[in-house]
Amino acid sequence: xxxxxxxxxxxxxAILAVLLTACFDSKDSMEGMDHSNMNQSGMTNTDxxxxxxxxxxxxxxxxxxxxxxEFTLTAKTSNLEITxxxxxxxxxxxxxxxxxxxxxxxxxxVKITLKNDLPEPTTIHWHGLxxxxxxxxxxxxxxxAVQPGKSFxxxxxATVPGTYWYxxxxxxxxxxDKGLYGAxxxxxxxxxxxxxxxxxxxxxxxMGDMDMSSMDNSSMxMDMSSMDHSNMNxxxxxxxxxSENNMDHGNMGDDAHGSSAEGHDMSMYDIYSINGKSGxxxxxxxxxxxxxxxxxxVNAGLLSHNIHLHGHEFKVVSTDGQPINNPASINxxxxxxxxxxRYDLEFEANNPGxxxxxxxxxxPRVKGMKxxxxxxxxxxxxxxxxxxxALPILDLTRYGQxxxxxxxxxxxxxxxxxxxxxxxQQSGQQVYTINGKTYPDTEKIKVKKGDLVKVRxxxxxxxxxxxxxxHGHFFQVLSKNGKPIEGSPIVKxxxxxxxxxxxxxxxxADNPGDWMFHCHELHxxxxxxxxxxxxxDYKSDFVPDxxxxxxxx
Ligand SMILES: [Cu+2]
Numbered sequence: 001x002x003x004x005x006x007x008x009x010x011x012x013x014a015i016l017a018v019l020l021t022a023c024f025d026s027k028d029s030m031e032g033m034d035h036s037n038m039n040q041s042g043m044t045n046t047d048x049x050x051x052x053x054x055x056x057x058x059x060x061x062x063x064x065x066x067x068x069x070e071f072t073l074t075a076k077t078s079n080l081e082i083t084x085x086x087x088x089x090x091x092x093x094x095x096x097x098x099x100x101x102x103x104x105x106x107x108x109x110v111k112i113t114l115k116n117d118l119p120e121p122t123t124i125h126w127h128g129l130x131x132x133x134x135x136x137x138x139x140x141x142x143x144x145a146v147q148p149g150k151s152f153x154x155x156x157x158a159t160v161p162g163t164y165w166y167x168x169x170x171x172x173x174x175x176x177d178k179g180l181y182g183a184x185x186x187x188x189x190x191x192x193x194x195x196x197x198x199x200x201x202x203x204x205x206x207m208g209d210m211d212m213s214s215m216d217n218s219s220m221x222m223d224m225s226s227m228d229h230s231n232m233n234x235x236x237x238x239x240x241x242x243s244e245n246n247m248d249h250g251n252m253g254d255d256a257h258g259s260s261a262e263g264h265d266m267s268m269y270d271i272y273s274i275n276g277k278s279g280x281x282x283x284x285x286x287x288x289x290x291x292x293x294x295x296x297x298v299n300a301g302l303l304s305h306n307i308h309l310h311g312h313e314f315k316v317v318s319t320d321g322q323p324i325n326n327p328a329s330i331n332x333x334x335x336x337x338x339x340x341x342r343y344d345l346e347f348e349a350n351n352p353g354x355x356x357x358x359x360x361x362x363x364p365r366v367k368g369m370k371x372x373x374x375x376x377x378x379x380x381x382x383x384x385x386x387x388x389x390a391l392p393i394l395d396l397t398r399y400g401q402x403x404x405x406x407x408x409x410x411x412x413x414x415x416x417x418x419x420x421x422x423x424x425q426q427s428g429q430q431v432y433t434i435n436g437k438t439y440p441d442t443e444k445i446k447v448k449k450g451d452l453v454k455v456r457x458x459x460x461x462x463x464x465x466x467x468x469x470x471h472g473h474f475f476q477v478l479s480k481n482g483k484p485i486e487g488s489p490i491v492k493x494x495x496x497x498x499x500x501x502x503x504x505x506x507x508x509a510d511n512p513g514d515w516m517f518h519c520h521e522l523h524x525x526x527x528x529x530x531x532x533x534x535x536x537d538y539k540s541d542f543v544p545d546x547x548x549x550x551x552x553x
Contacts, residue, residue, distance in 0.1 A: 059087075063096040063182075063275065067103045069110050073124065075168075075180060076117040082271055083278045083368075088204055090179035091118060091168075097276035098200045098300065099166070099182030106161045106188050112154045114146055121145030121549050124154060125169035126184060127340060128320055128493040130472055131156040133513025134542065138471070139170045140550030141514055141532070142542060160474075161188030162321020163296040163342040165200070171551040173522040179276070181300040186321070193346065194291035199357070199371060201337065202276075202301040203269035266303055272359060272368035279367065284374040285357070287349040293373075295345045295357065299337045302521050304465060304496065305369060306334035307343075308391060310383050311355035314347035316394060322474060325488035326401035333394045334360050338467035338496030340520035349375065353382030360387050397480045400488025407452070407476045407506035409484055414451040421468070421497065421519070421529065423461040431528045432464070432519060438528025439553060445517065445533045447509040454478070454506045459497035466524060467496040470533065471515040475507040494520055512538040518553065525553040 058078040073093045080090040080097050093099025104110050116122050123145055125137035135156045139145035146152045167181035183198045274282045287293050294317075297307060313329040320342050335343050352375040359369035366387045374380075422433045434442045447453055455475070459466050470493055477490040480503050495503060512535040519529035530553045544550060 058095070060090065060092060060097055060276070061095050063098055064094065064100045065103055066100045069104070069108050070112075071100075071102070071110070072113045072115060073099065074115040074117055075122050077119070080179065080276055082204060082273055082276065083281050086206065086271070086278075088206075088271075091175060092179055093182055097179035097181075099180070101182060101198055102166070102184040104158045104184075104186055106158055106186055109155065109157045114152045114154065116146045116148055116150055116152075119148055120171070120175075121147050122168050122170045122175060122180065123152070124166050125471070126154070126156070126164065126166050127469070128162070128164040128342070129156070129184065129186070130159060130474070130511055133472060133511070133515065133538070133540070136471055136513070136515070137169045138516055138552050139548065140544045140552045141516065142540075144545045144548040145170045145550050147548065158186040160321070161186045161191070162318060163198070163298065163344055164321055165298050165300060165342070167300065169552065171526075172553065173526040176300065176522060177302070183296070183298050185296070191294075192292070193294040195285070195287050195293045195349075196296070197285050197294070198296040198298060199274050200276075200298045200300050201305055201307075201359075201369060202273045203266075203303055203365075204271040204273060204278075205268050206270050207268075269301075269303065270365055272301075272305075272365050274369055274371050279370065282371045284354075284372045286374055286376060288376050289349055289352050291349045293347055293349050295347075297335065297337050297343045297345070299339050299341050302339050302523065304336055304338045304467075305366075306336050306360040306391075306393060307357065308332075308334045308360050308387075308389075309345060309347070309355075309357045309373075311351045311353060311373070312347040312349075314345045316343055316396075316399065317346045318342075318344040319396065319490060320474075320492040320494055322491035324400040324490070325403045327399060327488065330394065332391055334391045336393045336496075338465060338494065338520070339522075340467050340469050340494035341492075341496065349373075352378040354378060354380045355383045356385050358385055358387050360389065360391060362388055396487070396490055397477070397483070398486045402485075402487060403489060405476060405489035406508070407454075407478060409478050409504065412452070413454040413506065415445075415447060416454045416456070417445050418456045418458065419468075419517075419531070421457065421459045421461060421466045423464050429527070432461075432466075432524040433528055434531050439518075439525075439530035442528075442531040444531060446536050447533060448537050449509055449512050449535060451509040452506065453509055454504060456502065456504050457495070457497055458502045459499055461499050463499055464524065465496055465498050465521065466529065467494055467520040468517065469494040469520045470507070470517045472511045472513060473507045473509075473515070473533070475505040478504040478506055509533075509535065514538065514540060516552070522553075 060078045060080045075093055078090055078092045078095050079087050081087045090097050114124050123137040123139050134142050135154050136142045164184040165181060166184050168175035183200055271278050313331045315327040315329055316324060317327055318324055337343055355373045357371050357373060359366040420435050424431050424433050431438050457468055474491045474493055477485055515533040517531050517533050518525045
């Protein structure tokens with residue numbers, strides 16, 4: 001640990017100690033806090049089931065692949081050795097990070113039983129899959145959060161082939177961050193590749209292995225919203241980033257350590273990973289000369305990554321699981337993949353050796369996100385990392401070949417809607433707004449079944465990316481910064497907007513329900529950037545339980 005980091009930590013703990021003492025000494029300030037939550041899992045709680053795992057000896061096992069139609073996912077705590085000697089407390093599905101990779105066949109109806117062995121309620125969202133609304137996994141919106149010791153059965157038909165993923169949608173900024181995610185592949189009938197690899201990207205904090213057991217507990221997340229210094233959540237390693245940052249923006253006053261005035265201090269995420277491993281610990285991707293290879297990139301983290309494949313020309317064959325029409329072969333361009341997005345690459349293994357597929361950037365953290373494509377029997381000494389090389393980013397708006405698409409810019413739409421995305425300070429808090437409002441006060445997008453909808457998304461934040469994800473639907477990207485898409489039609493469920501960017505997207509309201517439309521930088525979602533796409537002609541029989549602890553964002 002760097003001295004600077006240690007200083008920050010000491011500083012944070014000192015401030016917290018002062019604040020907590022102040023809080024707990026004052027009866028008045030206790031009012032409005034969620035006492036039940038505190039009693040259930042207070043700071044001094046010694047119930048081992050509530051200690052999220054730093055004290056247990058559990059170790060994650062290797063990720064498995066699940067094929068078939070009926071599955072069980074057990075959510076449980078564990079410990080992940082991300083590099084030799086560096087172990088992080090994690091939350092897992094079936095004791096691995098990522099959780100098991102699903103491989104299901106298009107057209108199959110799948111049934112997945114979620115068993116919750118965590119100390120907190122949880123759910124599963126099937127990211128990108130157009131499932132029926134009641135299967136979407138949104139606590140308080142489509143179901144009640146599944147309580148510890150309880151189960152929930154998800155059942156849906158896998159209709160559209162492609163690369164998807166699943167993750168908790170309960171308190172996502174914490175639960176996804178802790179490792180509750182995995183890949184979900186729907187296999188079509190006409191796909192023929194010889195090797196098919198999935199790389200799930202994420203970021204972690206090395207401080208996760210500090211013994212914070214006395215505080216590593218959801219109770220630190222207690223509802224302190226009526227207090228001035230809310231969001232002092234310390235219940236996971238990674239929350240240090242947000243708690244520290246929130247303190248910067250709270251009434252603490254001074255920016256004591258120079259973090260950015262806008263956005264979360266993401267520098268605390270100092271370990272980058274692929275499939276739950278970092279650097280040399282990442283499994284090699286074995287190939288043989290002459291094989292056709294597919295690599296599915298899934299970003300389960302909270303930062304964008306620029307992925308560079310060495311030694312080969314390749315095609316980007318799909319984005320968010322949806323095919324790109326007649327993609328050109330490219331090389332020495334990076335694929336920028338934002339939180340929640342997926343990209344599938346395909347190449348011919350025609351250059352024996354060992355080649356990197358790696359994150360690019362100036363930041364030394366990128367070195368951890370580097371896998372090796374190894375030809376069987378080939379000499380290892382064929383490639384060197386060049387992660388600091390500034391390479392052009394593939395421009396999806398001019399990639400592939402244009403063709404007839406479902407939507408055009410100038411057709412008639414039943415509803416046109418603008419989402420102005422922004423960063424703001426409200427009551428000393430960093431918030432992320434849609435049309436000036438934060439969830440749940442954001443205006444809902446109201447549609448009827450069959451409506452053609454055009455949405456204009458504008459990112460007015462000065463430094464924050466906003467990867468916007470619509471549940472239950474695919475949308476077609478029509479324009480970027482006022483210019484029509486020139487290449488292949490682009491169909492996605494998650495679209496990243498960099499600061500100042502503007503996109504128009506269109507979709508048909510063909511999946512009745514109450515659907516989230518939110519930023520997949522999950523800190524941004526937790527701090528306001530969420531709205532709903534709501535069908536006015538849909539009636540749900542779901543009744544939220546006020547005691548379920550539902551945290552939908
Ligand atoms: Cu955002």
